[in-house]
Amino acid sequence: MTPSSMTPTIRHPLPDDLLLAYTTGSLPEAFNLLIATHLSLCDESRATVAAFDALGGALLDSLDADADPDGEAGLEAGLQAVLRRLDRTPPEPPVRPARRHAPGIFPAPLQDHVGGDLAAVRWRPVGMGVRQAILKTGPGARARLLYIPAGAAVPDHGHHGRELTLVLQGAFSDAGGRFARGDVEVADPEVEHTPTAEPGEDCICLAATDAPLRFRGLLPRLVQPFLKI
Numbered sequence: 321m322t323p324s325s326m327t328p329t330i331r332h333p334l335p336d337d338l339l340l341a342y343t344t345g346s347l348p349e350a351f352n353l354l355i356a357t358h359l360s361l362c363d364e365s366r367a368t369v370a371a372f373d374a375l376g377g378a379l380l381d382s383l384d385a386d387a388d389p390d391g392e393a394g395l396e397a398g399l400q401a402v403l404r405r406l407d408r409t410p411p412e413p414p415v416r417p418a419r420r421h422a423p424g425i426f427p428a429p430l431q432d433h434v435g436g437d438l439a440a441v442r443w444r445p446v447g448m449g450v451r452q453a454i455l456k457t458g459p460g461a462r463a464r465l466l467y468i469p470a471g472a473a474v475p476d477h478g479h480h481g482r483e484l485t486l487v488l489q490g491a492f493s494d495a496g497g498r499f500a501r502g503d504v505e506v507a508d509p510e511v512e513h514t515p516t517a518e519p520g521e522d523c524i525c526l527a528a529t530d531a532p533l534r535f536r537g538l539l540p541r542l543v544q545p546f547l548k549i
């Protein structure tokens with residue numbers, strides 16, 4: 321068994337509100353890409369998405385078939401019908417994402433997006449030995465691959481919006497804990513951190529942000545517009 325085909329032990333799965341938003345299709349493409357990639361590595365998050373899918377399907381069926389659309393009585397009847405249906409219907413197997421094992425570091429959804437594995441990535445230096453590759457996605461959020469050499473750190477920063485960081489290789493630590501392959505760190509404007517790669521193995525991450533980062537240091541602030549970070 322190769323390392324990439326083993327299911328890692330995920331200590332930091334995605335929170336339910338993000339998985340629900342993914343299920344309902346209300347997130348920008350960069351977040352969808354990161355979440356689909358995480359689902360390839362995390363049985364727990366995949367089961368949650370399957371449950372949301374089943375619940376949504378049952379709700380729609382029930383509204384079609386059982387509920388009187390008028391008034392609270394209709395709504396109550398609809399909800400009861402959903403609960404009865406969920407009671408007797410085993411959850412459907414997850415339709416998406418397919419759990420395909422891709423050889424290499426990148427899970428299948430990311431390989432599909434990048435057009436290959438690590439070797440297909442064109443890295444650009446961002447300073448302190450850290451490299452990035454911005455991925456093409458739709459509006460509303462940005463996705464980038466980050467390469468943090470073993471023992472190196474991303475400069476101390478806060479966030480103007482939401483930042484999801486999924487580990488693909490190695491591990492990093494910050495005040496929020498230790499994050500290894502398959503784990504996702506969720507940061508928001510409350511969080512300030514200095515993610516530092518563990519010694520011994522270079523750390524590769526997929527990050528998605530819906531607003532620029534807030535760097536403390538002068539140098540990162542100066543180069544920030546050029547790096548679109």
Ligand code: ZN
Nearest residue numbers: 477483507513
């Ligand atoms: Zn951050």
